Amino acid sequence: MAVVFTMAAMFALTTLVANTYRAQRRARAEAHFAKGNVLLRESENHKAVSEFREALAYSHDSFQYRLALALALIKVGDLGEAQAHLSELQESDPTSGIVNLKLAQLAARRGDFQQAVTYYHRAIYGQWTSQPEQNRIQARFDLIAFLVGRKAKKEAIGELLQMAGEVPDDPPLKDRIGNMLLEYGAPANAADIFQDVLSEHVDAGAYFGLGQANFAQADYTAAQHAFRRALHMQPDNQEIRQRLALTDQIVALDPTVARLSSAERYDRSRQLVSKALAALERCAGAEGEVLPDTFSSLMAEARKASPRRREGETPHLISLAEQLWQARAKLCASPPQKDEPLAFVLAKIAKQTP
Amino acid sequence: MTDAGTQLKRSYATWLDWLTISETQRFLILSIFIGIFAGLMVVCFHIAIEFISWYSLGSFTGRYNLVRLIAPAAGGLVAAFLVLRVFRAAQGSGVNQTKAALYIYDGHVPFSTVLGKFLACSTAIGSGNSLGPEDPALQMGAGVASLLGRIFHLPRENMRLIAPVGAAAGIAAAFNTPITGVLFVMEEVVAGWSAAVVGSIVLAAVSAVVVVRWFLGNEPLFRVPHLENVSPSDLIVYAAIGIAGGLLSALFIHLVERLHERVEHLPSWTKYARPVAAGLVVGIVGLWFPEVMGAGYGTIDNALHNRFLWDTLLALGLLKMMVTLFCFSAGTPGGMFAPTLFTGAMVGGGLGALALRYWPFPGGSTGAYVLVGMGTFFAGVFRAPMTSIFMVFEVSASYVIILPVMIANTVAYFISRSLHPVPFFTMLARQEGVDLPSAEERRTTAILRVEDAMRSPETVPSGGTTVADALAYLQKLGQEWFLVSREYKGWSYIRLPELEAAVQAGKQEQTLRNVFPLPLAPRIYPDLALDTALRLLGSCPILPVTNRAHPDQLVGSLTLEDVHKAYGIAPGPISPEPVGADSEIIPASGAREAYTGDGEFRES
Numbered sequence: 001m002a003v004v005f006t007m008a009a010m011f012a013l014t015t016l017v018a019n020t021y022r023a024q025r026r027a028r029a030e031a032h033f034a035k036g037n038v039l040l041r042e043s044e045n046h047k048a049v050s051e052f053r054e055a056l057a058y059s060h061d062s063f064q065y066r067l068a069l070a071l072a073l074i075k076v077g078d079l080g081e082a083q084a085h086l087s088e089l090q091e092s093d094p095t096s097g098i099v100n101l102k103l104a105q106l107a108a109r110r111g112d113f114q115q116a117v118t119y120y121h122r123a124i125y126g127q128w129t130s131q132p133e134q135n136r137i138q139a140r141f142d143l144i145a146f147l148v149g150r151k152a153k154k155e156a157i158g159e160l161l162q163m164a165g166e167v168p169d170d171p172p173l174k175d176r177i178g179n180m181l182l183e184y185g186a187p188a189n190a191a192d193i194f195q196d197v198l199s200e201h202v203d204a205g206a207y208f209g210l211g212q213a214n215f216a217q218a219d220y221t222a223a224q225h226a227f228r229r230a231l232h233m234q235p236d237n238q239e240i241r242q243r244l245a246l247t248d249q250i251v252a253l254d255p256t257v258a259r260l261s262s263a264e265r266y267d268r269s270r271q272l273v274s275k276a277l278a279a280l281e282r283c284a285g286a287e288g289e290v291l292p293d294t295f296s297s298l299m300a301e302a303r304k305a306s307p308r309r310r311e312g313e314t315p316h317l318i319s320l321a322e323q324l325w326q327a328r329a330k331l332c333a334s335p336p337q338k339d340e341p342l343a344f345v346l347a348k349i350a351k352q353t354p
Numbered sequence: 355m356t357d358a359g360t361q362l363k364r365s366y367a368t369w370l371d372w373l374t375i376s377e378t379q380r381f382l383i384l385s386i387f388i389g390i391f392a393g394l395m396v397v398c399f400h401i402a403i404e405f406i407s408w409y410s411l412g413s414f415t416g417r418y419n420l421v422r423l424i425a426p427a428a429g430g431l432v433a434a435f436l437v438l439r440v441f442r443a444a445q446g447s448g449v450n451q452t453k454a455a456l457y458i459y460d461g462h463v464p465f466s467t468v469l470g471k472f473l474a475c476s477t478a479i480g481s482g483n484s485l486g487p488e489d490p491a492l493q494m495g496a497g498v499a500s501l502l503g504r505i506f507h508l509p510r511e512n513m514r515l516i517a518p519v520g521a522a523a524g525i526a527a528a529f530n531t532p533i534t535g536v537l538f539v540m541e542e543v544v545a546g547w548s549a550a551v552v553g554s555i556v557l558a559a560v561s562a563v564v565v566v567r568w569f570l571g572n573e574p575l576f577r578v579p580h581l582e583n584v585s586p587s588d589l590i591v592y593a594a595i596g597i598a599g600g601l602l603s604a605l606f607i608h609l610v611e612r613l614h615e616r617v618e619h620l621p622s623w624t625k626y627a628r629p630v631a632a633g634l635v636v637g638i639v640g641l642w643f644p645e646v647m648g649a650g651y652g653t654i655d656n657a658l659h660n661r662f663l664w665d666t667l668l669a670l671g672l673l674k675m676m677v678t679l680f681c682f683s684a685g686t687p688g689g690m691f692a693p694t695l696f697t698g699a700m701v702g703g704g705l706g707a708l709a710l711r712y713w714p715f716p717g718g719s720t721g722a723y724v725l726v727g728m729g730t731f732f733a734g735v736f737r738a739p740m741t742s743i744f745m746v747f748e749v750s751a752s753y754v755i756i757l758p759v760m761i762a763n764t765v766a767y768f769i770s771r772s773l774h775p776v777p778f779f780t781m782l783a784r785q786e787g788v789d790l791p792s793a794e795e796r797r798t799t800a801i802l803r804v805e806d807a808m809r810s811p812e813t814v815p816s817g818g819t820t821v822a823d824a825l826a827y828l829q830k831l832g833q834e835w836f837l838v839s840r841e842y843k844g845w846s847y848i849r850l851p852e853l854e855a856a857v858q859a860g861k862q863e864q865t866l867r868n869v870f871p872l873p874l875a876p877r878i879y880p881d882l883a884l885d886t887a888l889r890l891l892g893s894c895p896i897l898p899v900t901n902r903a904h905p906d907q908l909v910g911s912l913t914l915e916d917v918h919k920a921y922g923i924a925p926g927p928i929s930p931e932p933v934g935a936d937s938e939i940i941p942a943s944g945a946r947e948a949y950t951g952d953g954e955f956r957e958s
Binding site: 002003007010011013014015017018021024028053057060061080081083084085087088090091 | 390404408570571580658720
């Protein structure tokens with residue numbers, strides 16, 4: 001009996017002592033953690049690391065303290081230790097968005113492509129304690145930037161399309177996605193995004209983006225229409241104005257535009273020939289080249305193009321213009337000007353020609 | 355006493371009688387109580403160390419904290435006073451003292467040892483001296499067990515076994531690792547696997563760990579980060595870590611031996627000054643490397659998380675070894691477990707981190723090398739290979755690392771053993787004038803078996819053979835005792851003079867089974883220890899040796915004479931040698947004496 005009573009008494013004493021001990025540990029851990037956060041705000045990152053380390057020493061199983069330490073270690077550049085702590089956090093909570101994001105960033109830094117992509121996906125679909133939507137979106141943008149940096153444009157486009165399907169109704173965000181798709185060479189997908197935005201909202205950015213997407217797909221008429229709508233909503237926007245001006249020139253020059261009369265089509269094709277000839281002559285003059293005979297015969301034929309309308313000759317003139325332009329490309333070392341309407345028209349025609 | 359009280363007492367006695375539990379069962383139940391008490395003790399011990407550390411050392415942030423310089427020395431002085439003046443039985447690490455209780459003092463560990471160990475070691479370790487809490491916890495557990503054994507008036511045989519039960523509870527609670535606690539006590543304290551005590555040891559260890567986890571949580575001793583699978587080329591690095599661990603551990607044992615010897619020859623008044631001097635050394639080193647102070651588990655945890663570079667890791671390992679050497683040799687009370695884990699972890703981590711830089715093949719993480727290194731120094735110093743392997747496995751909860759741990763620890767064990775054959779605790783015990791057994795010695799001592807002593811099988815007569823024929827055949831063999839095969843399996847035995855007497859009595863034409871009783875002789879097997887066979891020879895002068903797979907097949911026979919030959923004992927009576935002045939005399943154990951660890955025996 002005495003033994004049992006003694007055991008009970010020892011249990012009571014140990015409980016009291018252990019409770020005091022735990023309370024002290026908790027208080028010390030919290031104090032160090034709070035101090036660490038203050039030091040972080042003051043950009044005293046190394047001291048903050050020490051404080052977070054102390055906090056963790058008092059509370060080994062605290063997710064919050066370990067995460068704070070890991071993030072502070074990343075700030076001071078101690079990536080090895082940060083990796084170790086983050087790996088441990090990931091094991092204890094595999095769905096944590098922030099942990100997976102940081103692991104992804106570390107993997108990206110050391111060039112581990114597969115690991116980085118895996119962790120990014122876990123971050124995107126993981127749990128975020130605050131602002132989950134924004135964090136997921138930002139994580140995805142991080143991933144896209146990483147993929148583009150590693151020349152994985154197809155994968156980046158895939159991620160953008162995935163994101164477009166998942167994000168809430170947010171026109172600026174969708175505009176951003178559309179512009180990124182444009183930038184990475186997916187104008188058709190970009191156009192769909194912008195159309196989707198415009199179906200619900202009137203948005204100058206979306207019109208402009210749509211115009212750009214149509215422009216990239218050589219649909220200059222549709223691009224002109226979109227740019228006009230954008231300019232109407234933002235008349236002071238010089239970029240839109242310039243883009244529209246270029247599109248207008250292209251459309252005015254393009255003999256393949258729909259609903260043109262045959263006379264107009266002939267005039268435009270003759271204009272195409274004369275511009276292509278001028279470009280070739282300029283190039284030959286500039287280079288001081290003696291033209292090969294084939295070029296000379298082409299040019300002679302171009303000069304013979306009659307101002308009188310011979311509407312059956314439109315396709316021939318268009319073909320002649322193309323040949324002159326190709327001759328120019330072979331002859332000239334310098335490329336044509338960036339916003340040369342002639343170049344756009346002839347490129348469009350070349351794509352359409354089987 | 356009132357009628358109600360008498361009634362209650364009678365009911366209680368009846369209830370106990372009704373339970374009718376055997377002595378073995380009582381011992382097992384007592385083991386659980388021991389585990390609970392030991393667990394409570396260790397919880398309080400752990401908390402005491404932490405509190406002292408908080409208020410004497412504070413945090414380790416920032417260097418050049420002058421408190422760190424004097425705290426270990428002050429703590430060492432207080433601890434020295436406690437063990438030299440007040441609790442003299444609390445000196446030493448605790449392991450040898452527990453073994454002495456088992457082998458010399460019938461399991462007696464005075465309770466004052468428990469109090470002394472608690473106060474002195476918590477002060478010494480909490481103030482920053484480079485020692486560990488596990489060995490003291492082991493002895494405190496043994497002390498608690500011994501006290502309970504005396505309270506419950508255990509018989510002598512059980513009292514002897516109670517100390518290791520408490521020791522296992524103490525060390526399992528201190529490490530929060532039940533398997534390690536059991537294994538270490540079986541390997542080092544009991545020095546062998548004894549079926550009589552293993553169940554109690556396990557129960558006590560488990561109970562103690564349950565109590566510790568109840569109060570302090572389920573957290574493992576270390577938070578081990580995720581470990582990748584080990585590649586074959588990595589095993590070479592782990593083997594190299596084992597080699598380093600083995601070499602360093604042998605050096606460490608050698609240095610402890612030398613320094614201990616020198617220190618023991620210093621004047622007695624220096625007994626107070628030595629822990630102070632050692633504490634000052636720790637304090638000076640601690641100004642630049644506070645990580646070497648105290649047990650060091652926090653630093654090991656940091657090393658597991660890649661906090662340190664390879665040069666820092668190596669420096670910490672070597673410095674820890676040095677300060678531990680000073681603290682332990684100076685007589686500061688405390689244990690060696692934690693410092694050996696620390697040293698091994700740092701050296702292993704340092705070498706591993708170095709390999710990660712220059713090894714051409716892809717390697718593991720620094721954390722993995724730290725973890726594996728932890729066990730190597732331990733295995734080399736304490737020569738407890740199974741304990742070291744399971745300990746790393748238990749604290750890491752990772753099976754991925756088991757193969758490197760086995761390789762590294764085994765390499766360290768064999769290298770240390772070949773360079774310094776005497777194990778650490780045995781060396782200490784001998785320096786203190788006591789010869790205690792160790793599992794290491796038992797491993798290296800060859801065991802004689804029946805096959806080493808038996809003689810080849812001869813053709814044995816059956817029970818149907820006549821006395822005359824049997825005598826004619828057996829006289830040629832020239833031995834006194836013979837086997838006879840019985841009709842219904844097995845063998846019996848007969849003596850030559852009895853055959854001769856039967857012939858003289860005119861029974862030569864009768865069969866052996868008609869003339870002699872032919873009792874059944876117990877069978878033995880070639881792989882049995884000769885010690886086991888010797889016990890059977892007490893009741894049967896010649897034993898048949900049979901094959902385990904074919905028990906009816908006789909493969910030899912064994913007599914006392916054969917056993918004597920195997921042990922190298924010449925035939926004839928043994929004359930005792932007179933006891934000279936140089937003989938070792940171990941004082942007769944009394945329940946009132948205690949081994950203090952300094953070669954003296956004092957009343958408890």
